[in-house]
Amino acid sequence: MLEEKIRFETLELDLQSFQEIKTDRPQIIFKDRGVEYGKILEALHEYGPFDANTNSRILRRSFNGIELLFFYPETPEKERIIDALDKLAQILREGYTACKHYDITFDGMAREFRLTSFYAPERKDFIGYKPGSLSQSVERNMNLIREIQQRGNIPIVIVGGSAHRSSRARQMEYIEVKKEFTKRDISSQYVSYYEEGRRGLLYSLLEEKSPGLGFEIWNLGLNIYGKAGGIAWIVEQSLSFNVNFADLSIGLRFARDPRRGGYVVGHATILDRFGRLVGCVTSRPLRVTGMTISRENMREYLKNILKKALSDQRVKDVYSISKKKVLNIALHRLNHFHPKEKQGILQAINDIESLYDFKDLKIALISIVKDPSLMLFDVNQRSRDIRWGTAFKLNENTLLLYTTGSIHRYSKRLSYPIIVMNETDEKHSFITKHQELAAHILSLSVLHWQTVIPCSVRLPATIEFAGGVARLFKFGVYPRQNSQLEKTLWFI
Amino acid sequence: MKFVNLMINEGSALDNVAVIKVQAIVQNLKGSYRDFRREMFSKGFSASFYEKFLYIIPIDKVALNTKIYNIKRELRQYFHKDPKNIRVQSINLTADDYWYPLGVKAIRHTLRCSIERKIANDPELFLRGGLQIYNKTFERSYGSCGILKGISLEKVVRIKGENNIALVPTLRFDCFAGNYERVEDPTLRSRIISRFSSRLGPIEYERHMDELMKRILPIVAYISNKKLYFRNWKYSIEVEEGLISLDRWL
Numbered sequence: 157m158l159e160e161k162i163r164f165e166t167l168e169l170d171l172q173s174f175q176e177i178k179t180d181r182p183q184i185i186f187k188d189r190g191v192e193y194g195k196i197l198e199a200l201h202e203y204g205p206f207d208a209n210t211n212s213r214i215l216r217r218s219f220n221g222i223e224l225l226f227f228y229p230e231t232p233e234k235e236r237i238i239d240a241l242d243k244l245a246q247i248l249r250e251g252y253t254a255c256k257h258y259d260i261t262f263d264g265m266a267r268e269f270r271l272t273s274f275y276a277p278e279r280k281d282f283i284g285y286k287p288g289s290l291s292q293s294v295e296r297n298m299n300l301i302r303e304i305q306q307r308g309n310i311p312i313v314i315v316g317g318s319a320h321r322s323s324r325a326r327q328m329e330y331i332e333v334k335k336e337f338t339k340r341d342i343s344s345q346y347v348s349y350y351e352e353g354r355r356g357l358l359y360s361l362l363e364e365k366s367p368g369l370g371f372e373i374w375n376l377g378l379n380i381y382g383k384a385g386g387i388a389w390i391v392e393q394s395l396s397f398n399v400n401f402a403d404l405s406i407g408l409r410f411a412r413d414p415r416r417g418g419y420v421v422g423h424a425t426i427l428d429r430f431g432r433l434v435g436c437v438t439s440r441p442l443r444v445t446g447m448t449i450s451r452e453n454m455r456e457y458l459k460n461i462l463k464k465a466l467s468d469q470r471v472k473d474v475y476s477i478s479k480k481k482v483l484n485i486a487l488h489r490l491n492h493f494h495p496k497e498k499q500g501i502l503q504a505i506n507d508i509e510s511l512y513d514f515k516d517l518k519i520a521l522i523s524i525v526k527d528p529s530l531m532l533f534d535v536n537q538r539s540r541d542i543r544w545g546t547a548f549k550l551n552e553n554t555l556l557l558y559t560t561g562s563i564h565r566y567s568k569r570l571s572y573p574i575i576v577m578n579e580t581d582e583k584h585s586f587i588t589k590h591q592e593l594a595a596h597i598l599s600l601s602v603l604h605w606q607t608v609i610p611c612s613v614r615l616p617a618t619i620e621f622a623g624g625v626a627r628l629f630k631f632g633v634y635p636r637q638n639s640q641l642e643k644t645l646w647f648i
Numbered sequence: 649m650k651f652v653n654l655m656i657n658e659g660s661a662l663d664n665v666a667v668i669k670v671q672a673i674v675q676n677l678k679g680s681y682r683d684f685r686r687e688m689f690s691k692g693f694s695a696s697f698y699e700k701f702l703y704i705i706p707i708d709k710v711a712l713n714t715k716i717y718n719i720k721r722e723l724r725q726y727f728h729k730d731p732k733n734i735r736v737q738s739i740n741l742t743a744d745d746y747w748y749p750l751g752v753k754a755i756r757h758t759l760r761c762s763i764e765r766k767i768a769n770d771p772e773l774f775l776r777g778g779l780q781i782y783n784k785t786f787e788r789s790y791g792s793c794g795i796l797k798g799i800s801l802e803k804v805v806r807i808k809g810e811n812n813i814a815l816v817p818t819l820r821f822d823c824f825a826g827n828y829e830r831v832e833d834p835t836l837r838s839r840i841i842s843r844f845s846s847r848l849g850p851i852e853y854e855r856h857m858d859e860l861m862k863r864i865l866p867i868v869a870y871i872s873n874k875k876l877y878f879r880n881w882k883y884s885i886e887v888e889e890g891l892i893s894l895d896r897w898l
Contacts (some may be wrong), residue, residue, distance in 0.1 A: 169654075536850075540851050
């Protein structure tokens with residue numbers, strides 16, 4: 157039975173223990189034997205995605221082809237959007253050659269992702285819809301989608317439009333797209349032509365100067381692959397000096413719902429397989445009134461999250477093959493865990509312990525401060541820059557951690573760290589050392605399948621993905637429970 | 649060698665801080681809590697309600713005894729019922745129980761009091777919000793508005809085992825019109841501020857901080873019988889180099 161002294165943790169600096177901690181860069185793996193590269197895209201180009209290479213029956217991808225459908229809204233910018241979509245379809249089919257020094261060549265979806273079939277429609281096959289009436293247009297074309305599924309391919313809908321995530325103008329255009337396709341268990345990818353802000357992939361494609369798409373096409377390619385249910389790479393947990401690793405890493409994140417009031421709590425569970433972080437499952441988010449979860453709600457919510465994760469085939473397989481009897485759970489949350497939440501978590505863990513036959517069950521409650529005021533400056537460097545992976549001990553359970561920044565050389569840009577605190581006492585936590593805490597968060601921060609710019613995301617995948625789930629749920633966007641879509645990265 | 653942006657208090661520790669404790673609850677106030685706190689601040693007190701008591705902490709150098717005498721008369725005008733049991737008590741402001749309800753607020757109030765006094769003689773600086781000190785020289789102009797740089801001293805943290813505190817100063821950039829009114833248009837603000845601050849490197853960050861800190865430091869502030877003293881914003885740390893395993897990266 158887990159018991160713990162429950163208190164509200166706040167940051168207290170321990171000047172005597174200020175110390176830099178040794179960290180290793182987690183290995184990013186594209187083949188069973190392991191390939192680690194400084195530049196993810198070079199490795200992906202050379203080896204292809206992990207799930208196309210692996211011999212694992214459970215992890216090998218179940219589809220061979222992706223077929224795209226292109227939708228565009230009947231708005232005044234329609235012609236420009238169609239032109240840009242046409243150009244995009246061509247690039248996805250035939251590839252793109254780098255035209256500036258920071259550009260990256262893309263050899264087309266089929267070649268880069270080792271797909272046996274890939275289809276992007278011709279201009280004449282693009283489907284128009286009236287904003288506000290997308291539902292009718294989708295219904296009319298459902299037979300096309302079913303045909304794709306019957307061929308054993310994954311249908312992905314690409315929708316062009318003039319909304320953009322940097323602006324709230326026309327946000328409902330984006331929400332309509334997400335809502336209509338998600339409720340029909342179809343993955344959708346929005347591509348933006350945001351003329352006022354001069355942003356968005358479609359806008360970049362039509363710029364008169366040489367387009368210089370940089371990471372944009374690769375980012376889209378990885379989004380499409382993730383939404384089809386593919387796993388582009390996996391990440392080894394760098395806890396090699398310790399046999400333990402996180403079996404399930406769960407992120408919780410709140411999103412304010414101004415329309416209905418209160419908040420939505422989204423969660424994403426990262427599954428582990430033999431010390432390698434492989435996939436993600438979500439389940440229905442929770443509605444709460446404030447930014448804390450009550451003890452009872454937390455107990456039920458976490459119990460359901462754990463049951464769902466433990467029933468996933470990728471996890472069940474590990475427990476049946478290796479006769480594994482230990483379960484390590486890492487729970488992540490922004491800011492601090494409230495004492496009521498901690499009580500609920502411990503009760504849920506005790507419930508799970510009594511339901512399953514685990515010999516040992518440990519938990520690490522990890523709170524993260526996204527925008528801490530504290531920063532490090534390196535006096536020995538001309539640029540004063542701090543490199544990616546630097547971890548600095550602030551007290552016996554807290555680190556200042558650089559999950560962004562430059563890897564290869566000192567940068568002229570300022571990198572911002574996060575603060576990571578392990579709120580569990582040593583007896584119940586499987587993360588006991590600072591190195592383990594840093595390694596755990598760093599390995600999850602490189603698990604953003606959609607992030608092609610290395611080391612550019614500050615938060616671990618658990619919290620980033622949970623945020624995506626919560627933000628969409630507040631608009632009523634969520635896939636059917638236990639649907640195929642729920643097992644993909646539908647929320648990115 | 650590295651340094652962290654940390655201003656350690658080199659004055660007194662914050663244990664045994666003499667505070668005035670009054671039996672009173674916020675519901676008995678005649679006006680709003682906000683107005684009450686503002687008025688008490690203007691008279692040199694930090695006032696906070698916590699668990700059926702009102703705690704009043706003097707934030708200037710006037711002797712505590714004088715304050716107690718005055719406070720009896722002062723409080724009557726703000727409450728429906730006369731506050732009872734006015735007494736002086738010594739508390740540890742950095743203890744878990746008092747830190748958020750009393751400690752952080754009192755420290756911010758006394759810092760504000762001290763900085764207001766300090767910048768009164770410096771026409772180039774102005775105070776905004778709680779503890780944001782801006783320089784009036786525009787870093788860059790965009791039409792009718794521009795970017796001003798400032799320092800925020802709002803973040804206060806405790807130092808473990810020492811009953812002491814530290815401030816975490818951060819550089820701020822904000823968008824102001826020519827008359828130093830803050831620009832409220834969110835689109836304009838996000839465009840201008842992010843355009844300027846996203847290009848900022850660590851060297852420029854340090855330079856801007858040094859320029860502003862030169863005018864503000866040292867900071868001397870008083871909480872009841874304790875004196876806070878901050879004189880440096882860089883806390884140096886000797887670190888062992890090469891702690892990140894680079895061989896696997898390059």
